[in-house]
Amino acid sequence: MAGGKRTTARHQHNHPPPPPPNPSPNRGRGVADPPPASDDSPSSKRMLAFHFLRALARIHSTTPAPRRPRTIRRAAYSSMARAASPRRAWTQALLLRRARSRGVAVVGSSRRAVLLRRRVSASAPPPMLRASAGATSAAAPPVQGPPPRQAGEPARADALRRIVPGGAGMEYCSLLDETADYVLHLRAQVQLMQSLVDLFSPPNPTSN
Amino acid sequence: MSSRRPSSRGNISEDEINELISKLQALLPSSRRRGSGQASTTKLLKETCSYIKSLHREVDDLSDRLSDLMATMDHNSPGAEIIRSILRS
Numbered sequence A: 001m002a003g004g005k006r007t008t009a010r011h012q013h014n015h016p017p018p019p020p021p022n023p024s025p026n027r028g029r030g031v032a033d034p035p036p037a038s039d040d041s042p043s044s045k046r047m048l049a050f051h052f053l054r055a056l057a058r059i060h061s062t063t064p065a066p067r068r069p070r071t072i073r074r075a076a077y078s079s080m081a082r083a084a085s086p087r088r089a090w091t092q093a094l095l096l097r098r099a100r101s102r103g104v105a106v107v108g109s110s111r112r113a114v115l116l117r118r119r120v121s122a123s124a125p126p127p128m129l130r131a132s133a134g135a136t137s138a139a140a141p142p143v144q145g146p147p148p149r150q151a152g153e154p155a156r157a158d159a160l161r162r163i164v165p166g167g168a169g170m171e172y173c174s175l176l177d178e179t180a181d182y183v184l185h186l187r188a189q190v191q192l193m194q195s196l197v198d199l200f201s202p203p204n205p206t207s208n
Numbered sequence B: 001m002s003s004r005r006p007s008s009r010g011n012i013s014e015d016e017i018n019e020l021i022s023k024l025q026a027l028l029p030s031s032r033r034r035g036s037g038q039a040s041t042t043k044l045l046k047e048t049c050s051y052i053k054s055l056h057r058e059v060d061d062l063s064d065r066l067s068d069l070m071a072t073m074d075h076n077s078p079g080a081e082i083i084r085s086i087l088r089s
Helices: A040-061 A063-083 A087-105 A110-124 A157-163 A172-200 B016-025 B038-071 B078-088
Strands: none
Touching: A040 A063, A040 A172, A040 B038, A063 A087, A063 A172, A063 B016, A087 A172, A110 A172, A157 A172, A157 B038, A172 B016, A172 B038, B016 B038
């Protein structure tokens, strides 16, 4: 990772907000359109690192040790979803899952539960998009199970629908597109976590 | 801009699917082209499923390792300072 610049004046709350990720590529279906730019851009990686490091700092301060592995894993997927395009079905599925799990956690507090329920309904996908299976929020259209298999669709596509977030309700074409984007961000998250492990590991005396 | 147009059965062009499959193939670690066709696509999707599952397992393993490393870090360690400097920049 590139070293951050050092400033003599320390303004703890004056750091500039991270640059937003690149806008989502144009989805025009013209044959002459060039393929959309990869979302694996440096700004997207910085956004990913920002979200995940902020979550790690919070976990380090507030989460008890036995709960940290699970909380870190959840933070990894949430950071991925936040760094990616919000219009992606897999990001909506992950963030919706996150919001609903939080809603269950604070069921004791009625006021916060009401606010979280509103947030859940607010974060539901627009009616134009297919809702993911299992997402039973009131604002989402009713899910009628996966669409019928199209002619020429391989049998392995159903297995892919099960492991890609939000994939259960996708058409074959959308499934391929979402899978590619999901793999791209999942790989970037793994690379980020690996570099953090290398960074925080105690120095080995035998290494150069 | 164009919203996600609902595509009916048989309306998806073959070229579009092939383009998406090529894009997906480029992301796999061992991408070896073995011609086009139904069997090749089935194999590609199988490899994609395996790759995603392996990435999921790596996230689980790395979460455990980060948790262990976090237990050894106090607020004055170089790692914590690095995090603070990154968040500050």
